[in-house]
Amino acid sequence: MEQNDILILHVVKWYPYHKDTQHGIFVKKHIDATGDKPHILGFINDHFPPIQTNNSTIFGAKKMTFAAKFGTFISTVNAVKPAIIHFHCFAPDLIPMLWYARLRGIKVVHSEHWSGLLPVNLMKLEPWKKQLAKWFFEHVHLVLPVSAILEEGIHTVAPKAHLKVIPNIVEKHEVMISNHEERPSVSFCMVADVVFKVKRQNVVLEAFKNLEQVKAELHFYGGGPDLGLLEAMASRLPNVYVHGRISNDQVLAILPSHKAHVLFSEYETFGITTIEARKAGIWAISRPVFGASALKDSCTLMVDNTEELTDSFKQILEENDAFIADYSFLESHPISIQLFEAYKGLFS
Incomplete structure (x- = not known):
């Protein structure tokens, strides 16, 4: 057959x-x-x-x-x-x-x-x-x-x-390698629907604010009911950017321009963007309770609270660039x- x-x-x-x-x-x-x-x-x-x-x-x-x-x-x-x-x-x-x-x-x-x-x-x-x-x-x-x-x-x-x-x-995507170490600040990103109750962009932002502004920047991608509130929160921070919803192809193209992706949701049945980030050759911050967490590699940092989240931001500031992960079986x-x-x- x-x-x-x-x-x-x-x-x-x-x-x-x-x-x-x-x-x-x-x-x-x-x-x-x-x-x-x-x-x-x-x-x-x-x-x-x-x-x-x-x-x-x-x-x-x-x-x-x-x-x-x-x-x-x-x-x-x-x-x-x-x-x-x-x-x-x-x-x-x-x-x-x-x-x-x-x-x-x-x-x-x-x-x-x-x-x-x-x-x-x-x-x-x-x-x-x-x-x-x-x-x-x-x-x-x-x-x-x-x-x-x-x-x-x-x-x-x-x-x-x-x-x-x-x-x-999680499809294969041609990765344009970026040298993040030559940049004046380290770029983090988060790709998710903007729903604070589940995706918790507000919590991620509070943890990120513990970093020195000149050392790091944070980019949010995604639309949703709390987008306006996130934009208002970010408007007071010169190193935080809210881009709204973009297509999956655009996400895959833009991921390599960042050094790390963060996903700190309350829960995830899978957590596709973590895998997409690793296939793009950037660091990933995730949680051990997500569906895809068993697939973590050495460039995926697992955190379970805001203190660990802040620590992971600080750790990545000092790390070299991540390697491109395979995950071809997905x-x-x-x-x-x-x-x-x-x-x-x-x-x-």
Whole structure:
């Protein structure tokens, strides 16, 4: 059985579109790894006319009734006739779609990225949603969490679920080497949605302020609900810069111009930007509780509180430039092989 022999319909709630090219980019990378011109049906929480390209139809589904979504799903399944339906990111309205797929005898796979299912967040999950998630995960044929720590959370919710970790894709990127030691100040950066409660840019900024202004600068990349507040906080600091949201390609191009990247979130199902930073040949500051933390190397500093965060900033001021890390096993080709093996296993 070859990969192109298996017809797959991907159903997504997160996926890049014209208003936000970063929206669910991690989902798109997984889907792109499954083959050329994949069949995609998307229901995005926004309002815009349907976007059709090749085998893909993405709906702005914010005002779409569930009956309309379900009817569209059924008609798409009947038209495509997939061997596998691959859902991405749990939502309760996927449950009737799963029921219909099982009724039709179609194999069902689900990829999960949602941080709400991390062990640290399960106590916050409403009981009704936890029960729906349990039923869903235990009735798909295979669940693919992106990290072992997310796998642990899903197993807690749904002990009978069939689980296989397939990590996020972090692509190879041509790195333009920068000599940071020739610069008058050391440049740190943080790439993340600006949501203080989760990503904690405000905490990172407070720790960074312990450094002498002439020795270091800090650049924030990302958009979000707290962007305006972050801009106001940075406006009083001559060595702190807020750039707003940029595309993933722009992130990969700009990372090597910095000496280090910091990610100090409350939690992360994976922590892609830490790996991207290391593949760009710069230092990374991260936390040991993130999904990708087990992949750390000698140029990744693990910190767990603000004092350690400040110390890591100071340590990097004195360090030589980091080396370029490999992580080729996270690129699309090896992940594509893992996905195909998972699909093939459903028919053995």
